[in-house]
Amino acid sequence: MALALRRCRFALSWAHRQPGPGPGPITVSVPVPRCLAPPGPLPWARRYSTEPGPGRQPRPKKVVVVGIPNPFIWARTKMYFFLIRAYFDQDFTFEEFSAGARQAFSQVSKMLSECNFDALKNLVSKEALEEVEEKCLAMPVNRREALAADLDEIMYSTPGDVGIYYDNQGRKFVSIIMRYWYLTDVDLPDETPEGTKVFQVVFGDESSKDSLRLLTANYEFRREFTQGVEPDWIVTRIQHFKLLE
DSSP: OOOTTGGGOOOGGGSOOOOOOOSOOSOOSSOOSSOOOSOOSOOSEEEEEOOOOTTOOOOOOEEEEEOOOOHHHHHHHHHHHHHHHHHTOTTOOHHHHHHHHHHHHHHHHHHHHTTOOGGGTTTBOHHHHHHHHHHHHHSOHHHHHTTOOOGGGEEEEEEEEEEEEEOTTOOEEEEEEEEEEEEEOOOOOTTSSTTOEEEEEEOSSTTOEEEEEEEEEEEEEEEEOOTTSOOOEEEEEEEETTTBO
């Protein structure tokens, strides 16, 4: 795999530009600085089209996910993105970041499902990689396969929390937690993971059905903005709810 992702360097060439977040795509009571609780209500309106990929049969059905918007969260993230442009990087855009983060999430999750930890060393921080490596190796095979998120199976993504901070040496950092909802056709027991959603999508006739499970994940991306440091993003936290816990 050609890892143009080295240290999660985000570029628009990775993917087509994605639309920025609408007002309040997710509901959270109070944003948490370093860690998010499991996601609340689902995104406000994301239509999932089951268009066939290479070697796939056409999927004629669509799934629509509806939730409750929260203008406070939307306004707060907009304010932080303005501060990043004003004081750290005038060329920063959420659209560019989101496109790269989406690609990084897909590739990192696939490598985790394959236990390809060596390929993740330049993409994920040492602390985060050590934490997930032990958990992945202990997981049953079917649950580990469910970690992988194909790009065309990601239903929705939105920023969950943004942080700007300095360390004792005066170095400047920005962290952005992205929240993802993705579909998988991996056969998981109904009780594991608890709380995930299952969609029955009909192919052809009523006697042929495919079960798709909606899973959620949070990935934290961090970049150092100290002068002279390369503008690279790295994954510093990985959460696949009810799977990688």
